Amino acid sequence: MIGLAERPSAVAARRPESLPLAFLRRLDWVLISATAALVVYGLWVVAGITKFDVPGDEGYYVARQAFAAGLGAVGLVLAMLVPTDVFRRYWRVVYAATLGLVLIVFLAAETIRGSRRWLDLGVIQFQPSELGKVLFVLAIAGYLVERAGRVTRWRTVLSALGLGAIPILLVFLQPDLGTALVYGAALLAALFFVGVRWRQLVTLVLAGALVVVASVWVLPSAGIQVLKPYQMDRVAGLLDPDRDPQGLTWNVTQSKTAVGAGGLTGRGVVDASQTRLDYLPEHATDFAFASLAEQRGFVGSSVLLLLYLLVVWRGLRVITVSGDLYGAVVAGALVFALLFQVVVNVGMTMGIAPVTGIPLPFVAVGGSSLVTNLVLVGVLQGIHARGLLAGRDAAP
Numbered sequence: 001m002i003g004l005a006e007r008p009s010a011v012a013a014r015r016p017e018s019l020p021l022a023f024l025r026r027l028d029w030v031l032i033s034a035t036a037a038l039v040v041y042g043l044w045v046v047a048g049i050t051k052f053d054v055p056g057d058e059g060y061y062v063a064r065q066a067f068a069a070g071l072g073a074v075g076l077v078l079a080m081l082v083p084t085d086v087f088r089r090y091w092r093v094v095y096a097a098t099l100g101l102v103l104i105v106f107l108a109a110e111t112i113r114g115s116r117r118w119l120d121l122g123v124i125q126f127q128p129s130e131l132g133k134v135l136f137v138l139a140i141a142g143y144l145v146e147r148a149g150r151v152t153r154w155r156t157v158l159s160a161l162g163l164g165a166i167p168i169l170l171v172f173l174q175p176d177l178g179t180a181l182v183y184g185a186a187l188l189a190a191l192f193f194v195g196v197r198w199r200q201l202v203t204l205v206l207a208g209a210l211v212v213v214a215s216v217w218v219l220p221s222a223g224i225q226v227l228k229p230y231q232m233d234r235v236a237g238l239l240d241p242d243r244d245p246q247g248l249t250w251n252v253t254q255s256k257t258a259v260g261a262g263g264l265t266g267r268g269v270v271d272a273s274q275t276r277l278d279y280l281p282e283h284a285t286d287f288a289f290a291s292l293a294e295q296r297g298f299v300g301s302s303v304l305l306l307l308y309l310l311v312v313w314r315g316l317r318v319i320t321v322s323g324d325l326y327g328a329v330v331a332g333a334l335v336f337a338l339l340f341q342v343v344v345n346v347g348m349t350m351g352i353a354p355v356t357g358i359p360l361p362f363v364a365v366g367g368s369s370l371v372t373n374l375v376l377v378g379v380l381q382g383i384h385a386r387g388l389l390a391g392r393d394a395a396p
Contacts, residue, residue, distance in 0.1 A: 026388040027080075027381050031314035035076075035362075035377045038307045039069050039370075042363040045304070048269045049291040050284050050365065052276050061284060061365050068124060068367030072374030079134075079378030084386065088326045091142020095163070098135040101128035102170040117174050118368075127368035129171045129179045133337060134376050137186050140164055141329040144194040148325060151194050160191065161204070175228055178356035181344070184208070186337040193332035194325070234355045241351055254280045255287045255349045258294040266297030284365040286357055290349040304363065308342050311377075318380050323390035327383040334376050 043065055050061040087094055105128055109116040118125045143163055150156045164187040172180040192201060215226040216235055227235070237249040258274035261267060274280045275291040283291040293301045315335035322328040338361060345360045347353030359369040 022389060023385050026385040028314055028318065028384045031311065031318075031377065031380065031384070034307060034310040034314060035374070038304075038311065038362040039072075039374075041304060041307060042370075043069070045288065045292050045296075045300075045363050046284065046365055048295050049275050049288060051269055053284065064124070064367065065365060065370065068370045069374070071124070071367070072371040075371055075375040076378035076381070079375045080381045080385070082382065084138075084327050084330065084379070084383055085324075087138040087330075088142045088145060091139045091146070094135050094142065095139035098132050098139055098167050099170070101132040101135065102167050102174075104128055105174060117176055124367045127366070129174065129176060130368040130372040131375065132167065132171070133179070133182055133186065133372060134334065134379060136164070136167055136183055137190060137330055137333045137337065138379070140187055140190050141194070141326055141333060144190060145326040145329060148194065151191075152197050152200070154200070157191065157196060157200055157204075161187070175231070176357065177227070177231055178344075178358035181356060182337055182341055182358065185340040186333045189336035190329055190333040193319070193329045238351070238354045251281050251287070251355060252348070252351050255290040256351050258283075258287075258290040259350060262293040262295065262297040262301070264297050265299050266293070266295045269295055285359060286345075286355065286364070287349055288360045288364040289346050292363070293349075305346075308339075308361075312339050315380055318384045318387070321387040322383050323387035327387060331380055331383050334379060338373065338376065 043062055046065050047059070047062045051058050054060040105116045105119065109119055117127050117129065119128065140160060140163065144151055144156075144160055147156050164183065168180050168183045168187070171183060188201070188204065191204070216232070219226055220232070225232075237252060241249055241252065254274060258272075258280050261272075261274060266272070270276065272291070272294045274294050275283045280287055280290060280294075289301070289304075292304065312335055315331065315338070318331040318335075319328045322331060341358050341361050344353050344356060344358050345364075348355045348358075359366050361373050362370060
């Protein structure tokens with residue numbers, strides 16, 4: 001009878017959803033949109049701060065950055081499609097790959113400004129330690145989750161620290177203090193999200209502070225130099241900003257001048273003398289935020305910071321929908337590492353954090369950083385979608 005016939009819409013509602021479609025529907029499209037906005041905004045920023053860097057070719061750096069964004073988009077999709085469970089099961093392989101990435105520069109990288117960090121691939125200069133950030137988190141999280149029932153034991157914590165210390169030390173020896181600090185922050189975050197006790201974390205932080213004090217003051221006074229001379233100069237400049245403004249603290253002084261000169265809406269591309277006349281060194285890399293503040297002012301800087309906040313918020317949300325502990329630990333550590341980079345980079349442009357060479361995510365000129373951050377978002381997307389799918393399958 002017509003009255004008892006099922007409506008077509010009801011039948012369609014019970015029709016099984018294909019796995020690819022279900023996966024796409026469960027991606028965090030707000031996070032994807034925020035990431036895309038960050039990439040586009042970053043390209044716009046790069047176009048302004050590098051407009052006069054290459055005479056006769058205003059779009060030189062923008063084109064290279066756009067190429068890196070394309071590579072990063074491919075990496076995002078690939079990272080999203082690989083099940084995170086694969087990384088958990090084969091964390092030893094991932095760890096070996098991390099070590100391989102940070103070791104290869106000692107064999108094949110050219111020394112640039114005293115550092116061996118980059119591989120010249122022709123179309124792009126690739127910094128392996130950047131991609132190593134993501135692999136490092138995937139490996140350390142696998143190790144910790146495999147010992148989830150014993151993570152509160154000091155033996156497990158110290159073993160994880162020893163495992164993480166090897167790539168951190170290798171990156172530090174390149175030398176790349178900034179990236180080494182990011183690795184360390186990611187390791188600490190992984191320990192937190194896997195469930196290490198608070199008193200253990202506080203002990204580790206205090207121990208880290210003692211290592212810093214020993215490296216900066218105690219050991220040098222005994223004739224043992226841990227940091228390079230320029231790294232010591234940066235620490236001295238942070239502690240005494242007015243010391244040698246024409247030399248030691250020149251970069252930071254010019255950066256603070258650029259940030260203050262921007263005012264509310266900025267001086268524009270042409271009138272931003274700190275950036276255009278190159279008074280601000282590394283204005284497209286380490287001090288990209290200062291250049292943005294000078295050209296676009298408080299408003300332009302706030303837009304960027306709000307986009308970061310949106311990405312971090314959605315990234316933290318991934319932790320809550322993750323289908324397992326491994327996904328939660330990976331998501332938490334990756335988001336914290338990203339936030340750490342933003343805070344330190346912005347802080348150093350204002351003179352409240354040491355100059356460490358940490359790039360401004362999605363904005364600073366540098367293809368390796370942009371590709372890596374997009375891969376990071378891809379991993380988060382994979383965790384998000386599979387977590388929701390697992391919840392759907394578990395529902396009655």
